[in-house]
Amino acid sequence: MPARPRAVLWFRRDLRLDDHPALAATHAHGDVVPLFVVDPAFAAAGLPRRGFMASALQALDERIGGALVYRHGDPVDVVPAFAAEVGADVVIVTRDHGPYGHRRDAAVAARLAVDGRKLRGVGSNYAVDPGTVHKADRSSYSVFTPFSKAWLATGQPRWAERPATPRPAHVTWVGHPDVACDGPPAVEPHEIQLPEATEAAAHRQWQTFLADGLDQYDAQRNQPGLPGTSRLSPYLRWGVLHPLQLIDDLGTERPHQVFRSELAWREFYADVLFRRPDTAWRNLQEKMDAMPVDTDARARRRFAAWAEGRTGVPIVDAGMRQLLATGWMHNRVRMITASYLVKDLHLPWQWGARHFMVHLVDGDLASNQHGWQWTAGTGTDAAPYFRVFNPYGQSEKFDPDGHYLRRWVPELAGLDDRTIHDPGLLRPDGYPAPIVDHAAEREEALRRYRSLGGAAR
Template identity: 45%
Template sequence: MANLLLPLLLAPAFLRLARMNSVMWFRRDLRLHDNPALAAADSHGEKTACMVMIDSALWPTWGAAKQAYLVDSLSSLDASLDGKLIVRHGDPIEEVLSVAKAANATKVFCAADFTTPGIERDQKVKDVLAANGIEFEIVGSNYAVAPGRVNKPDGTPYKVYTPFYKNWLVHGWRAPLEMNLSRNWISDVESDGLPVVQMPAGMERSVAGEAAALERFDAFLKTGVKSYKDLRDRADVDGTSRLSVALKWGEIHPRTILAELGESEGEETFRKEIAWREFYADVLFHNPHTVTEYLNPAFANMEYNSGELADQHFDAWKQGKTGYPFVDAGMRQLLQEGWMHNRVRMVVASFFVKDLHLEWQQGAAWFFELLKDADVASNQHGWQWTAGCGTDASPYFRIFNPITQGLKFDPNGKYVRKYIPELRHIDGAAVHEPWDQGDGYANGYAKRIVDHATELDESLRRYSEIKK
């Protein structure tokens, strides 16, 4: 009888032993609200080790503003986790396993990464964990509707935004997840700590983290969204949500945003912009080669400039010294803040490809290095759209005039004066045309490196060559 009872008596202890720990690997989901991967990790094990990677292959390629933002966001995440965030520097393939072993974990959880390098890395992590008897599970993603889910009735992917948007609405998305975390974080696993980032002189550190993102969204809902439709293109006004950085790092989930949006014109326009982010992720998912290659391959055969003069032009563009005030203000905003207004992104990208005749990939790489919101899908396809080789329905004829765009979207010249000290002596809209002012160049502002009218014709000539 005693022999028969023994297994029953031992069972609870056995079950307790079997219930091992988990690892939550934070990547682009630096938040505690509405985080399905974190909820799954928390409910899987007795205790959860929360980790993040400073990937040694990526980190050195980023500009200071971008690095500083991530460090500040991780610092905020660490505070929400009661100081228990485990930071590892190096190669995720080795470090995730090392944390999982040290935490005595049976399973590692994280949210999906849809980029090709991300998918490949995750497969390697999965294999190495499996070889050590540890499971790897991907739960949720950084999108309301994961890439690949919204397709045409015949099952093929959309190539144009508007029908994608309509079907994306029909597909719909889940409500934000209620979180009931046990908060049993593991604290005795070695952490390398957060890197220290010095901001270059003149560059301001912005407020990062989940709480700041939720606050920003709340403020935008209360005041900004009403006028969003009318003001979103104005570079001189704070008329957009500025949530791109928070969305990039997953400090807020798009579901959380969408759940709060009603049917007013401003809210409808805003929902459409959130959908652009999802559309580009979908386009990249189906066309992974377009990180570097032309979506419309005909454009690879177009004539582009190269050589010493082209390098000088590239440099002038990067430094905000092309002589076109609206372009230069945008490029200096990027240098100073690691962010740029959407309208100006389009204008500087168009200038790069259609006035300087340089290939979009070079410009996109510069953006990627500096933008705090750098997102491979939105960036590469924002560039391809503007270059005319992407998803724009009326492509190459959309050549932005850098002067009229400035006059329209910075009508009093406030944006230009903010970023270009050499032009602050010129009042009003005249700042967009310093060549017409007697003292326009008095403070050393750059002369125009090309003539827009000439380059417009040249651009159309090159385009007609590939159309033949």
């Protein structure tokens, strides 16, 4: 047995060293054995997300002098064997509330217990732990506004006590090269320009946004042609930043409140998915299961046109091309492209959600699936199915000078600010005609909705 107690700190969606409650707890226990398990399940994550994760791990490893131990395989086998190998009596983690992570951790805890070891969860990736905000009768919220009020009323969307995280140099890391290490996760070469995945870059970006962007956030956050949002989602996704680090800096001014409320949407969706893990791929509103969707060969052709950004609807194509090129898409355009897939093309929302999860660098099951379900009218909140986005109207309203369209659909760059949203007969050679007629498909969507009868109302 080692002279000092040791604990394994198993990193997952908490790839940072600052303000890290699980690191503080592990250090308090004794020497820290830092572990990351390269789980074969990651293969489904898509290149941008895996690429960002690999860079964030590399940055974290550099901060701890190369001590991070990588092991490959199913965590249910790898983690207990590793704890035994390094003589740790406990494995400490930031709790994971996603469906897969929650199941995996229960299985790892059971296996560790066989040898008398423990899995200890400390903190989470949220300001308020999913599953802890509830109504007076302890039932959960399925509508955002009351959830967000109750979320604020917990008084917890701030550090109760800022975690006394040790500086990396003050921790005794027991790891590579003394502990055998597999290689870091392999990532295929790619040309996607990913954000710099370091804690320093994340904090810089936040400070810049605080100084230059936040005051206009409520006015500009819906305009995809402006740098009006924080672009922090990949950092939050991987825990390079914790939401409380951001909330701590917010005041009571309106733009600050709006930003806090956007973070609350992230917490809301995590809460909904935690309580209803089946809604990762199934409708939250079961009454919408009967909605007719298209899945035939024509549907697949239409899906391909959507995914590749060649629907002939400029704002939809711009968004889909931004996604493929950068791994990110502006929130307003996520709503427009998602609505188009569901209500103009009549395809299952799950097809679009899967495509987003593969290509988004910030792909997060809770925010993505419930963002899709919200748009599709099958999920939370008062977003009735019959409210159909007009992609042309949205484009004129939120990208009035066509700046975003010109950036992502350069074929249209020569058109004037009015025509660019819906080029009609002025469509340049090489840019496709619309694959469907919006007005007709809107009617079709409403017809399908009505076919559900009273059940859907």
